[in-house]
Amino acid sequence: MATSMPPRTPLPPLRVPGQPTGGPPPKKRRANESISTWRLTDRIGYFLMWAAGLLVVAIGLGIVGFMAIKGLQYLRPVLLTSHPQADLDQSKSGGFFDPLVGTVLLTVIGIAIATPIAVATAVWIVEYGRPTWLARVIDSGIEIIAGTPDIVLALFGLVLFQQGIFGWMSFRAEDGAVFGRSFLTAGAMMSLIALPMVFAATREGLQAVPAHVREASYGLGKTRAATIRRVLLPSVKSNISTGAALGMGRIAGDTAIVVVLLGASLRLDPEGGIFGILQGTGGTLTSYVYNNSPAGEGNAAQKAYAAAFVLLLIVIGLNFAVDAIARRGARANGIETSRLGGS
Amino acid sequence: MLDRLRQPWTDRRAELTLGALACSVLLVIAFMIAFIAVKAWPSFNANGLSWFSAKGNVDQQLDAMVNSGANPTKADYQLGAWPLIYATLLTTVLSAACALVFSLLASIFIVEFAPERLRRLIVPIVRLLAAVPSVVYGLIGILVIVPFIGGSLISPGRKESVQYVIQLSGTSLIVAVVVLTVMITPIMIAMTVDGLHSIPRSWKEGAVALGVNRWRAMWTVTVRAARPAIMAGVVLATARAIGEAIMISMVAGSKGFAPNPADGITFLFEPLRTMAATIVEDSESINAPAMQASLYAMALLLLAGGFVLSIGSWLAKQPLKKYGVRS
Amino acid sequence: MITNDERERRMDPEQQSSSGAVPPPIRRIRVDTSPTVAPSRPTHAAETLRPTRGAAGPERMTIDGLSVFYGPKEAVKQVSLPIRQGEVLALIGPSGCGKTTLLRTLNRLTELTASARREGQITLDGTDIDDIEVTALRRRVSMVFQQPNPFPMSVFDNVAYALREQGSKRPSRKVLEPYVVDALQRAGLYDEVAHDLSHPALRLSGGQQQRLCIARALAAGPEVLLMDEPCSALDPKSTAVIEDLILELRESLAIVIVTHNLQQAHRVGDHVAFMYLGDLVEYAPGDELFTNPRAERTRDYVGGVFG
Ligand SMILES: Nc1ncnc2c1ncn2[C@@H]1O[C@H](COP(=O)(O)OP(=O)(O)OP(=O)(O)O)[C@@H](O)[C@H]1O
Numbered sequence: 020m021a022t023s024m025p026p027r028t029p030l031p032p033l034r035v036p037g038q039p040t041g042g043p044p045p046k047k048r049r050a051n052e053s054i055s056t057w058r059l060t061d062r063i064g065y066f067l068m069w070a071a072g073l074l075v076v077a078i079g080l081g082i083v084g085f086m087a088i089k090g091l092q093y094l095r096p097v098l099l100t101s102h103p104q105a106d107l108d109q110s111k112s113g114g115f116f117d118p119l120v121g122t123v124l125l126t127v128i129g130i131a132i133a134t135p136i137a138v139a140t141a142v143w144i145v146e147y148g149r150p151t152w153l154a155r156v157i158d159s160g161i162e163i164i165a166g167t168p169d170i171v172l173a174l175f176g177l178v179l180f181q182q183g184i185f186g187w188m189s190f191r192a193e194d195g196a197v198f199g200r201s202f203l204t205a206g207a208m209m210s211l212i213a214l215p216m217v218f219a220a221t222r223e224g225l226q227a228v229p230a231h232v233r234e235a236s237y238g239l240g241k242t243r244a245a246t247i248r249r250v251l252l253p254s255v256k257s258n259i260s261t262g263a264a265l266g267m268g269r270i271a272g273d274t275a276i277v278v279v280l281l282g283a284s285l286r287l288d289p290e291g292g293i294f295g296i297l298q299g300t301g302g303t304l305t306s307y308v309y310n311n312s313p314a315g316e317g318n319a320a321q322k323a324y325a326a327a328f329v330l331l332l333i334v335i336g337l338n339f340a341v342d343a344i345a346r347r348g349a350r351a352n353g354i355e356t357s358r359l360g361g362s
Numbered sequence: 363m364l365d366r367l368r369q370p371w372t373d374r375r376a377e378l379t380l381g382a383l384a385c386s387v388l389l390v391i392a393f394m395i396a397f398i399a400v401k402a403w404p405s406f407n408a409n410g411l412s413w414f415s416a417k418g419n420v421d422q423q424l425d426a427m428v429n430s431g432a433n434p435t436k437a438d439y440q441l442g443a444w445p446l447i448y449a450t451l452l453t454t455v456l457s458a459a460c461a462l463v464f465s466l467l468a469s470i471f472i473v474e475f476a477p478e479r480l481r482r483l484i485v486p487i488v489r490l491l492a493a494v495p496s497v498v499y500g501l502i503g504i505l506v507i508v509p510f511i512g513g514s515l516i517s518p519g520r521k522e523s524v525q526y527v528i529q530l531s532g533t534s535l536i537v538a539v540v541v542l543t544v545m546i547t548p549i550m551i552a553m554t555v556d557g558l559h560s561i562p563r564s565w566k567e568g569a570v571a572l573g574v575n576r577w578r579a580m581w582t583v584t585v586r587a588a589r590p591a592i593m594a595g596v597v598l599a600t601a602r603a604i605g606e607a608i609m610i611s612m613v614a615g616s617k618g619f620a621p622n623p624a625d626g627i628t629f630l631f632e633p634l635r636t637m638a639a640t641i642v643e644d645s646e647s648i649n650a651p652a653m654q655a656s657l658y659a660m661a662l663l664l665l666a667g668g669f670v671l672s673i674g675s676w677l678a679k680q681p682l683k684k685y686g687v688r689s
Numbered sequence: 690m691i692t693n694d695e696r697e698r699r700m701d702p703e704q705q706s707s708s709g710a711v712p713p714p715i716r717r718i719r720v721d722t723s724p725t726v727a728p729s730r731p732t733h734a735a736e737t738l739r740p741t742r743g744a745a746g747p748e749r750m751t752i753d754g755l756s757v758f759y760g761p762k763e764a765v766k767q768v769s770l771p772i773r774q775g776e777v778l779a780l781i782g783p784s785g786c787g788k789t790t791l792l793r794t795l796n797r798l799t800e801l802t803a804s805a806r807r808e809g810q811i812t813l814d815g816t817d818i819d820d821i822e823v824t825a826l827r828r829r830v831s832m833v834f835q836q837p838n839p840f841p842m843s844v845f846d847n848v849a850y851a852l853r854e855q856g857s858k859r860p861s862r863k864v865l866e867p868y869v870v871d872a873l874q875r876a877g878l879y880d881e882v883a884h885d886l887s888h889p890a891l892r893l894s895g896g897q898q899q900r901l902c903i904a905r906a907l908a909a910g911p912e913v914l915l916m917d918e919p920c921s922a923l924d925p926k927s928t929a930v931i932e933d934l935i936l937e938l939r940e941s942l943a944i945v946i947v948t949h950n951l952q953q954a955h956r957v958g959d960h961v962a963f964m965y966l967g968d969l970v971e972y973a974p975g976d977e978l979f980t981n982p983r984a985e986r987t988r989d990y991v992g993g994v995f996g
């Protein structure tokens with residue numbers, strides 16, 4: 020850490036006789052801020068700041084490196100394609116094909132529900148937003164949803180979807196009680212996790228559209244609705260995708276809703292075709308990792324590591340997708356977008 | 363008919379449709395509060411204010427609920443949730459405090475002091491840490507940190523010293539706080555860095571031009587002015603910490619035990635279970651009515667916690683507005 | 690700290706002319722007793738009122754062959770200038786000619802811009818500014834910016850900021866108060882804010898904010914004061930206050946002022962430097978540059994103003 024500070028006494032510039040003037044002069048060390056003049060508390064703080072920065076790097080590289088090592092050590096291609104078996108012996112407990120499909124299904128359902136609602140809400144708030152108090156209340160409402168723990172959403176989903184009118188989303192018992200746990204119900208609750216992210220990204224995009232773009236469209240005689248459809252939505256497409264990718268990352272990584280609302284079962288219910296699967300329970304990679312960790316019943320660390328590695332790849336992939344989308348969108352619009360840390 | 367559909371939407375219809383969809387968000391919140399409150403009512407009704415107190419072993423009470431069957435008596439609702447509430451507060455406050463310090467330092471580093479190449483490395487790392495699913499954090503916690511703590515940090519003597527009260531196995535408060543801190547720090551860093559970037563350069567330049575070093579200028583001007591953004595980050599991260607269920611249930615030992623600070627260092631190694639973790643662990647038995655009411659009661663409390671945080675952050679921003687600090 | 694008595698003594702022309710070197714006579718203003726004195730001044734006859742000056746004071750800063758680059762773009766080209774105590778150097782020139790850049794180089798603020806690079810030498814009292822620890826340099830060479838940039842704190846905290854941050858201990862408010870009041874008085878702002886020093890600085894008017902920034906710089910006790918268009922946001926009355934302040938300060942400080950207002954440059958500038966596209970075109974005593982410019986470009990630029 021200390022080595023990054025320039026030396027306190029600068030070397031005098033090297034002067035060679037006969038050196039041609041012109042051209043770049045010899046680089047000179049400047050007497051920059053020397054922390055030796057700082058107050059003691061500031062110096063301690065400065066040191067701690069470096070420590071914190073390097074610790075972030077160390078933790079990040081540590082986690083990724085560790086998961087990569089463990090993942091590559093235990094991940095076999097066959098794990099991705101074989102069904103899980105209920106067996107305590109790790110060599111017989113099969114792969115995690117079903118959880119993988121579960122993750123994909125749940126993510127798709129969740130984002131498919133979240134995106135239209137989030138975009139509609141963002142469009143309404145930015146383009147109409149009247150009455151103002153309602154817009155503000157809805158804005159805060161989305162903040163509240165964003166701050167609601169996933170486990171609370173899961174319990175809410177359970178009581179909500181056990182109501183009779185949602186019977187078609189899951190199974191009914193003989194006595195008519197609705198089970199409430201299925202891909203559809205879990206996906207619906209997952210959409211609430213993704214919704215704030217899609218909403219925020221869309222709203223940011225809409226607010227960044229300059230007023231003259233709208234005015235030009237109105238000037239051509241287009242109605243407001245047509246302007247939204249033909250001008251605004253296309254121009255915030257990349258924002259919507261960014262938000263959606265972020266939201267999908269969150270859905271794929273969520274466990275609590277899967278455990279409570281999807282049943283966290285090992286296998287999908289293949290009866291009744293695709294809709295039957297959606298009505299049935301299942302698990303995802305997250306619940307698979309949870310159940311195979313020492314905290315769950317499985318206690319199969321190797322399987323847990325392998326599945327966690329795949330999960331991590333999916334989540335990181337979605338995050339890289341965010342970057343790619345943002346970059347493409349920026350090129351299309353000719354705007355520099357700055358994400359975290361960009362100045 | 364088709365013609366009518368093909369007709370461009372009238373403004374009015376578009377506005378109403380979009381507005382209705384937007385309002386569905388409010389409907390969801392209203393239903394959420396209503397449903398959870400209704401389900402939670404039997405538990406509060408049976409226990410009154412003593413719900414929030416410590417009365418006996420909370421784990422035994424929950425077990426009794428599972429065994430009470432489909433038609434529990436009022437006595438079966440008996441619950442003193444204080445150890446769970448206390449565990450939630452303890453993990454949340456400790457990890458939020460650690461994360462605040464940690465993230466503030468790291469954000470200042472990123473924004474002002476990091477060499478360019480390190481900054482290029484650290485920014486994606488922060489985003490990656492924010493994206494790692496909690497179950498992965500939990501997995502690393504339980505397979506790496508817990509054995510380390512249980513095996514190397516807790517001496518046999520320490521284990522014996524409390525063996526009649528609680529078993530120390532490594533799953534503990536300290537692991538929960540450490541992992542939770544790592545989980546929520548990236549959220550705070552992201553918000554703080556954004557906030558620091560949005561402060562006009564001219565303020566920092568003005569301070570630096572007066573001969574104040576960059577470190578002091580950062581703290582006295584930029585960080586001060588970015589307090590609303592920092593507060594927002596704290597609130598978001600705290601909300602995440604309160605509700606974290608999976609990771610905590612994996613690494614914290616899952617005991618309805620209230621770690622006692624009077625135990626000195628041992629305090630850090632004692633197991634606990636937060637409300638969120640309780641919900642996720644006992645959700646299998648949620649069909650037992652008494653258990654159901656108890657879990658929904660905890661969910662209501664978590665929901666209320668989120669509300670209090672939002673209001674708190676809003677209040678905290680108010681006095682700053684006077685000095686032109688934007689939110 | 691300058692007490693009022695001392696200030697009057699220092700400003701008294703008789704007393705000073707008796708001490709050998711002829712100092713610039715300065716009109717006495719006493720902001721604290723008669724705050725409305727400034728507008729009574731006939732602004733159109735400014736040049737006739739501008740105090741004649743005597744020999745220049747000691748040379749505080751020397752700019753020697755200074756070039757500043759933003760990436761490949763050369764914003765200041767091979768400029769050499771002296772900055773003397775006891776006189777005001779006014780920088781004029783069309784927009785974008787590098788005045789701000791030149792000024793910011795003098796206390797090494799350009800180093801905050803990653804793309805900026807500098808060549809040539811600048812000395813402060815004979816020491817290369819690169820050899821002075823940068824915060825110490827900036828404490829001695831203070832700057833007032835083109836855009837008022839008061840901190841989002843109270844008026845008092847703004848002015849006290851530099852004092853609080855300088856030492857190794859934070860002085861109490863009681864100790865700071867006289868310094869803050871003095872700085873505010875010198876910047877001609879005290880009367881307007883005296884009733885409430887805890888007023889948020891960002892709620893002041895633009896002109897008040899700029900004077901607050903001047904007060905903030907003065908409170909730090911600089912030796913050289915760099916002012917980048919300090920009056921661009923000000924009304925004539927506040928401008929007059931600032932100009933009086935500049936004339937008053939120039940004995941104890943070396944002042945460099947950038948201005949687009951040629952009359953102002955003429956009123957306050959003992960020496961005037963005209964820059965054009967990064968080049969220093971002409972550097973001459975104010976009277977000479979405005980009445981009898983040597984370079985054609987200068988003539989074109991100032992020509993329309995003084996006929
Ligand atoms: N941060 C920067 N990066 C790149 N180029 C810059 C930067 N700052 C200034 N420049 C360029 O340097 C030149 C000089 O700018 P400077 O701000 O010094 O002009 P100025 O004389 O102060 O103008 P004005 O009278 O409008 O304030 C300009 O052409 C400008 O484009």
Ligand SMILES: [Mg+2]
Nearest residue numbers: 788789835917
């Ligand atoms: Mg300028």
